[in-house]
Amino acid sequence: MRAWADASAPRRTTRSPGLVLLLTLALALDVGAAMRVPVAAALSPGAEECAECHNAENPGTISVAGETKPLAMDLDAYEASLHGKLDCTGCHLGFKSRTHTANQTEGWLRTAKLEACRNCHADQFTMYEGSFHGTLVFDEASTEAPVCADCHTPHNIVAPDSPQFRRGILDLCARCHGGRGETYLDSYHGKAFLLGNDQTATCIDCHGGHRILPESDPASLISDENRVATCARCHAGANTNFAGFMVHLDPQDPRDSFTVWLFWLAYVLLIAAVFTFGGVHTAMYIYRGIKDGLYGRKHS
Amino acid sequence: MASTVASTPERGVKPRTRVEYLRFNAFHRWMHFLVFVSFTVLVFTGMPLKYKDTEWARWVMDAIGGVTAAGVYHRIAAIITVLYWLAEVTFMIVSIVRHRGRGVLGPGSMMFNQKDLRDIAGMFAWFLGKGAKPQFDRYTYWEKFDFTSLVLGTVIIGTTGFMMWFPLETTKVAPGIILNIALVIHSNEALLAMGVIFIFVHFFSAHLKPESFPLDKVIFTGSLPVEHYKAERPLEYARRVREGTLDEVLVERRVTWRTHVADVLWWTFTAVAGVSALLMSAFIIWSVFD
Numbered sequence: 001m002r003a004w005a006d007a008s009a010p011r012r013t014t015r016s017p018g019l020v021l022l023l024t025l026a027l028a029l030d031v032g033a034a035m036r037v038p039v040a041a042a043l044s045p046g047a048e049e050c051a052e053c054h055n056a057e058n059p060g061t062i063s064v065a066g067e068t069k070p071l072a073m074d075l076d077a078y079e080a081s082l083h084g085k086l087d088c089t090g091c092h093l094g095f096k097s098r099t100h101t102a103n104q105t106e107g108w109l110r111t112a113k114l115e116a117c118r119n120c121h122a123d124q125f126t127m128y129e130g131s132f133h134g135t136l137v138f139d140e141a142s143t144e145a146p147v148c149a150d151c152h153t154p155h156n157i158v159a160p161d162s163p164q165f166r167r168g169i170l171d172l173c174a175r176c177h178g179g180r181g182e183t184y185l186d187s188y189h190g191k192a193f194l195l196g197n198d199q200t201a202t203c204i205d206c207h208g209g210h211r212i213l214p215e216s217d218p219a220s221l222i223s224d225e226n227r228v229a230t231c232a233r234c235h236a237g238a239n240t241n242f243a244g245f246m247v248h249l250d251p252q253d254p255r256d257s258f259t260v261w262l263f264w265l266a267y268v269l270l271i272a273a274v275f276t277f278g279g280v281h282t283a284m285y286i287y288r289g290i291k292d293g294l295y296g297r298k299h300s
Numbered sequence: 301m302a303s304t305v306a307s308t309p310e311r312g313v314k315p316r317t318r319v320e321y322l323r324f325n326a327f328h329r330w331m332h333f334l335v336f337v338s339f340t341v342l343v344f345t346g347m348p349l350k351y352k353d354t355e356w357a358r359w360v361m362d363a364i365g366g367v368t369a370a371g372v373y374h375r376i377a378a379i380i381t382v383l384y385w386l387a388e389v390t391f392m393i394v395s396i397v398r399h400r401g402r403g404v405l406g407p408g409s410m411m412f413n414q415k416d417l418r419d420i421a422g423m424f425a426w427f428l429g430k431g432a433k434p435q436f437d438r439y440t441y442w443e444k445f446d447f448t449s450l451v452l453g454t455v456i457i458g459t460t461g462f463m464m465w466f467p468l469e470t471t472k473v474a475p476g477i478i479l480n481i482a483l484v485i486h487s488n489e490a491l492l493a494m495g496v497i498f499i500f501v502h503f504f505s506a507h508l509k510p511e512s513f514p515l516d517k518v519i520f521t522g523s524l525p526v527e528h529y530k531a532e533r534p535l536e537y538a539r540r541v542r543e544g545t546l547d548e549v550l551v552e553r554r555v556t557w558r559t560h561v562a563d564v565l566w567w568t569f570t571a572v573a574g575v576s577a578l579l580m581s582a583f584i585i586w587s588v589f590d
Contacts, residue, residue, distance in 0.1 A: 188464070188483070191352045195367040237468050244476030245467070251484045260480050267488035274492060278500025281442070282508065284427035289510030291429075297510070 043079055046087030050095075051075055054088075064106050073155070081157045091116045113149035121148075127211035144176075151209075160209065163198040173203045183248040206230055206247070320523035320553045321530075321537075327391060332519045334384040335450070336569065340576050341377035343494055345370040347580060350487050356583045378461055385454045408438040408536060410448070416441040437535040446501045453493050460486040491584070498577035507574070520566040523551050 043051060053071060060071040078084055089095050091112045100108075114137070118125040128134045128148070136145035151172050158164045170193070174181040184190040184203070192200040206222055213220035221230045231238035246257065254261040289295055324332075345364060348357035364370045396404055405411050419441050422434035439447075460482040463470040467479055496502060506516050511532055518524045530537045540546040 185353065191349045192367050194352045195348060195357060195361045197367045235468060239468075239471060241471035241474065241476050242468055245471070245479045246477060249480050251480070257477060257480065259477065260484055263481055263484045264488070267484065267492070271488065271492050271495065275495050275500060278495070278504070281423075282500055282504045284424070285504070285509050288427045288429075289513075292510075294510035295513055 043075065044085055044087050046089060047078075049098075050088045062102055062105065064102055064109060078155045081155060082159060083155070083157050090119075110147075113154060114147040117148045124210045131208075131211045132213055146172075146176075160204075166198050166202060169202045169204055177203075180248055183250055186250070187247050189247070201234060205234070317552050317554050319526060319550055321526045321528075322523045322549045322551045323518050323529065324522045326522070329519060329522055331384055331388055331391075334380055336573065338377040338380040338384070339493075339497060340573065341373055342381070343490075343498075343576065343580055345374040345377070346490055347494070347584070350490065351584065351587045354583070354587050356586070360583075375465065378458070378465075381454060382458060385451070385458070388451065407539060410439055410444055412441070412444055412448075416444065435534045436532070437539070438533060440505075442501055442505055446496065446505060449493070449496055449501075453489060453496075457486055457489045457493065460489070494580065494584075499581055503574075503577055507570070515567065515570050517563070517566045517570075520569070521562070523553055526550070 042048070051073070054073040055075060056072050058070075058072045061068050062071055063069075083091075092108055093111055093116050094108060125148075129138060133145045136142040137147060152160075160166075170181055170184070180203075185194055189201045193202055208221045211219075213223075215222050217223060218225050220226065227243040228238055228240055231243045235242065249256045249260060251257075251260045251264040344360060348360045348370070349367075351357045361367055361370060364373065403409060405413065407413075407415070415437075419434045419436065422431065425431040426433045463478060463482040464486065470478060470482075506512055506519070507514055537546075540549065
């Protein structure tokens with residue numbers, strides 16, 4: 001049943017206290033071994049070698065595919081990322097020589113942002129390959145559709161369930177799907193998200209992260225077949241009606257839902273009428289009060 | 301409320317007694333207090349959601365303690381709202397039954413009648429300097445509107461609010477689009493209610509109009525000098541004199557140091573409400589023109 005489910009999409013799980021206890025115990029018992037490892041672990045020896053040139057002090061640039069890119073690397077940020085202990089050549093496959101030309105680099109960049117990820121993240125890669133985005137990239141050679149590093153960033157890779165990543169999701173998707181982002185922000189989830197709740201559902205919680213498919217595809221998380229189960233991941237007991245709630249609905253657009261639009265219009269007219277009458281009434285009352293010197297002539 | 305500081309020695313102010321006109325009984329005053337507290341909380345925890353992409357929405361939410369905490373306060377205030385609404389409706393039913401239905405549509409009632417239409421026309425004539433100010437009975441048309449919009453508005457905003465609070469239960473009996481409609485209604489009804497209470501009707505009535513400026517504190521004290529009331533609501537006064545029921549509403553009020561302590565309290569309430577109203581109104585006007 002979970003075959004379609006995207007393994008990497010964050011779910012509301014709480015870390016079990018048993019696991020934490022076990023890890024603490026393991027850490028305590030292995031404290032001797034831990035002591036032998038330098039505490040402020042630096043870059044891997046391989047990465048240190050690259051850092052001789054690609055460090056923050058390097059003012060140089062390189063022209064790749066018509067774009068000027070700095071040679072400098074924010075090594076501190078890289079070190080703090082989930083990949084911080086890996087060799088650069090783990091992703092930048094084929095960088096064997098200390099000298100590499102721009103032409104070589106161009107090919108390598110694409111590899112490092114996409115194909116290299118498969119070596120460790122095969123499951124996610126397979127899901128991505130079959131997704132709408134993956135199809136665009138592999139079958140239609142699209143250069144616009146996102147590859148791994150477009151969402152996960154090339155170097156500052158963070159856990160997908162971290163607040164840092166979750167806060168950025170909307171911007172990632174809005175690069176292409178801006179209109180959907182607008183209607184999302186008007187929805188219950190979007191309002192909570194915008195006002196600081198990191199746990200509320202964002203794009204990937206409903207659409208999936210790697211295997212995003214159009215609604216019309218039965219395998220999609222938001223297809224008629226799967227939508228209820230997708231809602232139920234957070235809203236236990238969700239039914240078909242519940243899943244029929246329209247997340248991306250603009251109340252001001254009669255084409256989205258004529259009924260909702262009618263309610264919206266009725267309220268706009270009512271508010272305008274009441275506020276106009278109230279405003280005029282108030283202003284005229286105050287005017288008369290001032291004109292007749294009624295202010296300050298209080299009885300008690 | 302003033303009794304909480306009873307240990308303070310009495311000195312300076314000599315107690316004196318005066319006869320006042322009882323406009324609002326203890327029940328009325330408690331109802332108003334509950335509306336006052338819950339409404340303010342609901343506005344401050346709810347309006348940032350409506351104007352979620354503004355900077356002030358973020359400030360307010362951060363000041364409250366985040367969107368999740370705001371949700372909890374909003375729901376607590378919602379429960380208070382349900383309780384005061386039920387109490388008010390019970391009070392009305394009991395009153396009607398006790399008076400065997402007499403006076404429900406009469407001149408002293410909260411119900412709209414034809415005189416209200418004549419009063420509206422008469423007030424606009426007075427505004428324009430063409431005629432004397434109409435004489436009012438117990439409630440003016442804007443007070444009736446204020447009350448009616450609150451009682452009926454609470455049904456609308458409460459129903460939609462509970463739909464959104466319990467979406468799973470709601471969609472067991474209704475299609476999912478009901479949640480989209482509920483949000484549109486709840487959000488706009490809230491703006492309407494806020495405008496009515498904070499600007500155009502209630503604040504105007506209690507603070508801005510010349511007869512009340514800067515504060516009509518009768519909803520806190522319950523009674524006011526007979527002469528004052530006679531001037532403000534001459535028809536009710538005359539009616540009571542005619543019917544011989546004036547004694548029912550005349551109360552002896554001792555003016556002591558407690559009265560003055562209470563005055564400070566009423567002014568504090570007013571300041572809280574005034575600042576809330578000004579702040580929220582300014583925020584929303586800012587959003588409209590931003």
